Amino acid sequence: MTVTLPSVSEKHRVRLQPLELPERLLLGPGPSNAHPAVLEAISRPPIGHLDPKFLELMTEVQGLLRYIWQTDNRLTIPVSGTGSAAMEATIANSVEPGDVVLVGVMGYFGNRLVDMAGRYGADVRTIHKPWGDVFSLAELRQALEEHRPQILALVHAETSTGAEQPLAGVGDLCREFDCLLLIDTVTSLGAVPTLLDEWGVDLAYSCSQKGLSCPPGVSPFTMGPRAEEKLARRKGKVANWYLDMSLLNQYWGSDRVYHHTAPVNMNFGIREALRLIADEGIETVWKRHRDNAEYLWAGLEDLGLTCHVPVENRLPTLTTVRIPEGVDGKAVSRQLLDEHGIEMGGGLGELAGKVWRIGLMGYNSRRENVDRLLSILADVLPRS
Numbered sequence: 233m234t235v236t237l238p239s240v241s242e243k244h245r246v247r248l249q250p251l252e253l254p255e256r257l258l259l260g261p262g263p264s265n266a267h268p269a270v271l272e273a274i275s276r277p278p279i280g281h282l283d284p285k286f287l288e289l290m291t292e293v294q295g296l297l298r299y300i301w302q303t304d305n306r307l308t309i310p311v312s313g314t315g316s317a318a319m320e321a322t323i324a325n326s327v328e329p330g331d332v333v334l335v336g337v338m339g340y341f342g343n344r345l346v347d348m349a350g351r352y353g354a355d356v357r358t359i360h361k362p363w364g365d366v367f368s369l370a371e372l373r374q375a376l377e378e379h380r381p382q383i384l385a386l387v388h389a390e391t392s393t394g395a396e397q398p399l400a401g402v403g404d405l406c407r408e409f410d411c412l413l414l415i416d417t418v419t420s421l422g423a424v425p426t427l428l429d430e431w432g433v434d435l436a437y438s439c440s441q442k443g444l445s446c447p448p449g450v451s452p453f454t455m456g457p458r459a460e461e462k463l464a465r466r467k468g469k470v471a472n473w474y475l476d477m478s479l480l481n482q483y484w485g486s487d488r489v490y491h492h493t494a495p496v497n498m499n500f501g502i503r504e505a506l507r508l509i510a511d512e513g514i515e516t517v518w519k520r521h522r523d524n525a526e527y528l529w530a531g532l533e534d535l536g537l538t539c540h541v542p543v544e545n546r547l548p549t550l551t552t553v554r555i556p557e558g559v560d561g562k563a564v565s566r567q568l569l570d571e572h573g574i575e576m577g578g579g580l581g582e583l584a585g586k587v588w589r590i591g592l593m594g595y596n597s598r599r600e601n602v603d604r605l606l607s608i609l610a611d612v613l614p615r616s
């Protein structure tokens with residue numbers, strides 16, 4: 233049988249050369265460079281997402297995530313999507329319409345939590361800190377007393393400011409006020425200590441492309457027993473089919489029922505990324521990030537530059553550096569990218585035009601990268 237295929241218009245035809253990319257050292261707020269072994273894992277031929285080998289891999293990834301997050305949470309999975317998808321998963325599964333959700337806003341990502349919680353029908357309350365600052369336990373207590381929320385949401389590592397929110401004691405406080413603790417660990421997981429169970433965290437999320445040395449695409453999510461109970465008790469369905477943990481639980485739990493096709497190659501990648509961290513040992517990984525950050529801070533100071541965040545709240549993964557008076561911050565970033573292939577971030581929101589953001593995350597947290605950046609900055613910046 234001969235079938236005549238329809239003729240097509242050439243109007244939309246595009247002819248391109250095979251993909252070519254410049255080499256980049258990504259020292260901005262993310263993505264960070266992926267580890268070569270992770271890229272190698274991702275390039276393997278896919279297998280079926282219900283293949284027994286893949287099911288085994290899913291279990292391995294869950295175990296590795298529990299290790300680096302330091303949690304026993306049964307419901308710990310990589311969400312298919314970027315960090316924002318995992319963020320939305322925590323909100324969608326915990327917020328019921330009318331719930332009071334208190335968000336501690338100390339930067340850009342706190343505002344994203346506010347936006348998301350509002351979309352799921354929460355009665356959103358906020359407390360604020362200037363960008364670069366963090367909340368004290370006393371301030372959190374006072375806000376819990378005033379607002380009596382069902383959920384307190386905080387950003388552990390505010391990538392927009394470079395500040396680390398201390399979390400010791402916050403979970404106990406939340407239990408006292410019978411509220412769940414939800415935290416953003418996108419720029420801390422696999423780089424800065426995240427002691428979820430010790431801190432009493434009920435819901436947390438992260439991403440693959442910052443501390444984990446994997447490209448963006450799958451994002452860790454975890455939910456503890458108190459959050460699971462709230463999910464089981466809810467009156468209506470989770471208002472997001474894709475991220476509904478009562479459904480995803482059947483895929484990632486013991487039933488292994490098809491929900492959606494997991495991005496298998498990205499799961500190869502995150503397995504390798506997490507395996508490398510577990511091999512190095514999570515405490516060694518935390519120490520490496522801390523040491524390289526301190527080395528960077530000392531070098532910046534030697535160049536006459538000032539870090540925006542006081543050292544006691546400064547995040548090892550992301551450093552905000554004040555742009556000196558009279559220096560065109562954007563032009564310096566552009567020169568670094570064009571002439572040296574190095575990406576640095578600019579300021580957001582309150583810090584727009586005021587700081588550069590330097591990331592040392594995962595595979596990129598190495599002394600040689602700090603040396604390279606510092607020597608270029610020394611050349612590019614005017615001598616003071």
Ligand SMILES: *Cc1c(COP(=O)(O)O)cnc(C)c1O
Nearest residue numbers: 314315316341389391418419439
């Ligand atoms: C990067 C980031 C996100 C968002 O993650 P995406 O992967 O960009 O969706 C959320 N929170 C924080 C603190 C981040 O740094």
